[in-house]
Amino acid sequence: MPDSPAPAPRWRRAPAPAAGKPTPADGASPVRLNKRLADMGLCSRREADEWIERGWVRVNGQVAPMGLKVLAADHVTVDRQADAAQAQRVTILLHKPVGYVSGQAEDGHLPAVTLIHAQSHWRGDASRTRFAPAQLRGLAPAGRLDIDSVGLLVLTQDGRVARQLIGEDSTVDKEYLVRVSFGEVAVNVQAAFPPAQLARLRHGLSLDGQPLKPAQVDWQNPEQLRFVLNEGKKRQIRRMCEQVGLHVTGLKRVRIGRVQLGQLPVGQWRYLGPGETF
Structure with missing residues (x-):
């Protein structure tokens, strides 16, 4: 019988920072570990803190404590449990109607997130993801759309998506x-x-x-x-x-970006598909 394939290692080395990210030329200037993980495009700083708190990040082979600062030469590895947790975070595309605010409720108007429930999930959604109430936890708009405007609004649990769309260095049109x-x-x-x-x-x-x-x-x-x-x-x-x-x-x-409103009906939503990117 052929040998079974070896299981993937539990820990993987974090990649280099994304192109265009500033890094100290001599590696002598330390930065907070959560910032380095975010600059690598792995997660948001808040999510990085969650990973560190759970013991999912190691620096030079040692479990990293909260608040640790690292140098460019330090060896950072991430537990694959973090990848699994990240994969569970959803991004939702909503066709916002007039009369809803993007974020917190104000002046008696409901926030757009109240439209996200099983009954308003678009039947034309090609994603196989099934709605669960846990997907509403931490779901927040990545950008604004005025109360008297309609169209595509992104709500996400994924800090990487939020950073891409509304981060200081965002280039998404x-x-x-x-x-x-x-x-x-x-x-x-x-x-x-x-x-x-x-x-x-x-x-x-x-x-x-x-x-x-x-x-x-x-x-x-x-x-x-x-x-x-x-x-x-x-x-x-x-x-x-x-x-x-x-x-x-x-x-x-x-x-x-590359994501179109398309045929999504007003007041309905769908998931960002696994092959879709902004």
């Missing part, structure tokens, strides 16, 4: 369809709107005293603009439009 009026003009707005003002929407505006990054802004049809942004200031599109005399009458987010 987001696409919106925005219905507008211009003064008294609500039909064929494109013909009435000055091209120079469209150029300002693309680049040249500031919010909160800071210049905005360049944006892709084009007419989708005579009454609707398509925005692609690489940042997400509060009510950014509405405030941008106000500065050039446009009034937003409808706003829908249709894409985040």
Whole structure:
């Protein structure tokens, strides 16, 4: 009989930090272990602290204590139980309706997470994941969508996803369809709107005293603009439009990175599939 394959080792070496992450040139500057694990793209700092607390992280062969600082040359290994725990964390894609807030309840309006339950799970979801109430624990929005806006909202238990979408170094773009009026003009707005003002929407505006990054802004049809942004200031599109005399009458987010809203019905949700990435 052929020999059985050897079981995978319980501990695996943590990879090098992701490309573009700053590291001390001489390895002499220590950083907190939770930050190093997060910079490696393995988890969030909060999740790293959970791993350390459970004894799932070793440095130079020794179980790491909380608060430990490490050097670039230190040998960091992670128990595969951490991988298994991470794999259980879900990311959910919701088609948020008008009237729900993204985060905590405010002014009598319910948070979007209240829409996540078995009855609102989209039947067209190709994922084989089954809903369980435990998936609501720690489920939080990775980004905002205004109460009067609709479209794709990401809620996740996975700190890696949250970091990718809303971390300081996030480069994930987001696409919106925005219905507008211009003064008294609500039909064929494109013909009435000055091209120079469209150029300002693309680049040249500031919010909160800071210049905005360049944006892709084009007419989708005579009454609707398509925005692609690489940042997400509060009510950014509405405030941008106000500065050039446009009034937003409808706003829908249709894409985040490589993930499309697609045919997901309003008020329903699905899981981020195992092969899907932002």
